Amino acid sequence: MLAPESALAVLKGSLLGLADAHAAGVVHRDYKPGNVLVSREGESKLVDFGLATLDGHHGLTAGSPSYLAPEQWSGQPGLPATDVYAATCVFFQCVTGDVPFRADTADGLRALHQAAPVPLDAVPEALRALISRGMAKDPAWRPATADAFVTELETVARKAYGRNWEKRGWKRLATSAAALTALTPLALLAGAGTAAAPVGAGTAAVAAGVPATGTGAGATAVLAGKIAASVLIVGALVAGGVAIFGNHDEPPAPAALTVSLQTLSGHDQALPVTYDLQFPQVSGGSDPAVRQRLNDALRAPVDKRLKTIRDGVSGYRDRFQETGDTAAVHSTARILLQTPSVLSVRYHHDLDSSVLSHSTWRFPETVNADLGTGQVLGPKDVFRPEVLTAAGMTTLTRRLEPHTKNGFCRVPEVDGEGRQVGIDAADRGAGGDHVPGAAFGFTGTGVQFDILWYDLGCDTASGQETVTVPYGELGDLLLPKLLAMVGRPASAPSGSQSPASSSLAPPSSSAPAPPHSGDPTTYTNARFGFTARIPEGYLPVPCAPANGDGMTFTNADLDATLTVWGGNSDQSSARALAAAVAQAEADGGRVTYRKDEGDQYSVSGYQGDGKIFYERGFTGSASMAALRWVYPREHKAELDAPVSTTLEAFRPGDLSQPH
Structure with missing residues (x-):
């Protein structure tokens, strides 16, 4: 296991080696620890291109199972993003000491690489987003090339570990002459992840300093360059009886939490x-x-x-x-x-x-x-004082409601429609403080609430629901100190009103309050009831799919479109997915990822014009709702975040009946 700076140096070096191959249109397809050799002078050699293919071409379904990208398991063409996935797997291994996934059989390992979430709990928080990007199941969601990933890596490394992160990483990787011979390093990790035989074709044996010819045709066997890469060590790494120790001329920093x-x-x-x-x-x-x-x-x-x-x-x-x-x-x-x-x-x-x-x-x-005091944060440590009032809880209820599936229920009464419940814990029979009546936590994008509807007064069958509200919608309700702790800029209440007395009025006693249809970042379809979060700067144009209704939002500067629509259909998610794939291929596109989850489907890839597309649909017994992003590759980095936010926030509405 390596210090983060050292692991980043390893990854950067390997990516620079891959970048030369990608620039030449070559995909390695078998990146693993044993194929990256580093001399004590810091010269990195990326070896064994025996399985390499030209970008976008098919080759043998081969490689080292612990590092195979999902598309390789499916026999799809190799892409530069395929190498990015494998390199990130090795990076994961560097920082955790183990490969991302383990299984007793090849089929089990295939299932994990293709569907299981990356186990990020063992990874330092500052590096999780980087690993998530590099190991995205869909290659369209990964950096397009190794060179592009280097740019992201350096940004993350500087932000998390300072300007001299790479120099420190090298210092910690300093080794004694006795420990290193001509070439070695990354191969020392191979025992943790490459014990299983490669899938498909074998790989060429590599002797130190000797180029590998491999079994493929047309690919250069060795790409060499002076790379600021490194050995796999922090303190001491023992593998195969060889111990490698770091440089002792600099005392170790206090252990991070x-x-x-x-x-x-x-x-x-x-x-x-x-x-x-x-x-x-x-x-x-x-x-x-x-x-x-x-x-x-x-x-x-x-x-x-x-x-x-x-x-x-x-x-x-x-x-x-x-x-x-x-x-x-x-x-x-x-x-x-x-x-x-x-x-x-x-x-x-x-x-x-x-x-x-x-x-x-x-x-x-x-x-x-x-983490500074060890104290648990309660509502008073999170919300502004004026929010912890009856009016403030009403405001919080209104902010939450558009993100729920069916809104807050009404409690039946003898006369009238009944009282609409809210998030205020004081409204329960026992009374108490005006605090959220739901567990809440913090994510990278917003505040997550776990709502137990039966605790709020709804019937037991209402069950539970997890709702995440973006920080941008709650910033004026949260304490500035809390926003700083989660890494978000502080927000002041809009205008001269406090959140508790803002224009968000209490729920009506005669009808459920509608979602924020006037909010420029929220779109609710009046006919089908689905709700979507729309990034700022996108202009709406109505669209009319067959037997349905929707809206297309366009950002001309980014040449990006987001289309959301609903339709009356009893089509299953499997059939809807098959239709989406068939349409993409009929238009000259290429599908790189598809998944059927029973009541929803996802499909993505490249259109015939080369643009990236991502579609997610939800199906029910009588209707469906879906959203589809389309954007050019050159704007992928700046659109990844809004695309993710939109996908997470989409609410399909009631699909059990036609509209």
Whole structure:
């Protein structure tokens, strides 16, 4: 495992080597630790082009399984982005000490590379976005070439580790003459990820300093250059009996605060209870007291959860004995956000029991911790004072509502339509403070609320819903200090009014309040009810698909369009996906990614004119809703963020009936 600066230096060096190949129209297709050799003078050689093909051409479905991109598993043509995926896999290995995915069979590994999320919890927070980009399932979402990825890497590295990050990375990678011979480094990691035989064709053997001819045709075997790349070491790396030590002329910096996931598992000695509980713990940092407070706070949810289940089982002990039931308690933890100042963790508590079977035994929970003090952040540490009032909670309800599937419910009353519930916890029967009646955490794009509708007064069948509201919509409700902690600029309330007294009026007592149809960044289709977030600067033009209705938003400067539409159709997602693929190919385009998830589908690739397209659709028993982005490759970097935000925020409306 390497220090982040050292791992970045390794990745940069390998990308520079790949960039020369990509510039020549060659895709390596078998990037792995053993194929990047580095001398003690810092000269990097990218070797073994035996599986290389020309950009966009087919070759053997081959490569080292631990680093194969999703499109390689499907036998699709090699692209420069294919090499970017493999290089990022090795980078992941550098910073975590293990390959991204492991499986007992090739089919299992294929499934993980093609569908499983990248396990970013073990990666330093500052590097997660970089790895997510490089290992995107769809090559259209990765940097188009190694050279483009170098630019992104340097931006991330400078922001996270300062101007001299590369120099420090080299210092930590300094090695003794006894440890390094002519060439070596990255091959030392190979044992962790390349034990399985390559898929398809074999790879050429490479001796130190000897070019590999490989088995392919027409590709240069070695690309050599003076690259500021490096060896895989921090402190000491031991592999195959060889120990490599860093340079001792510079004392190590204090250990950074790192987060890792741990699991508490076992069975109760007195009750029919088994448990498998995941929770994060921190290490490093300069203050042991802060570290202890953090670890206590991060473990508290699973300890409390286990006690609650034990108490519940004790109360139904006779029933458990009669049925022979065992309560299997599960909790998973996911890091929503980690910055130098704050850690936001979401726990999902599950329970497998026929006796304690009610859905209310299963729910999410969040912990937001100040990494500087170790204290848990509560509503008063997050929201402005005027928001923690009845009027302020009404405003928060109105900000949340457009992002929910069906809005806030109404509680039936003897006369009238009933009272519309809100997010205010004080509106519950027990009263209390005016605070959000839902767990909330922080992500890279906004505040995530886990709403338990039955807790707010809706019927139990309403279930749960996770809603993320962009920081841009909540900035005036949040404390400036909190915004700084999550890495966002502070926002002042618009105009002279406070959020609690702004133009967002309380919900009407006679009808549900509509979504923000007048908000320039939100579009709600009046006929089909779907809601989409529209980036600033896009002009709307109505569109009329067959048996449907929609809108196309265009940014002339970026030559980008976002089309959102609905239609009356009982077509399944599989059929809708097949139709989208067929249409793209009929128009001369190329599909690089497709996925059917039962009630929704995704497809992306390149149109016949070379532009990138991404379409996501939602299907129901009587209607459908979809959105489609189209934009040129040269604007990909600046559009990746708004495209992602739009996809996450899209709400399809009610698809169970025609409109």
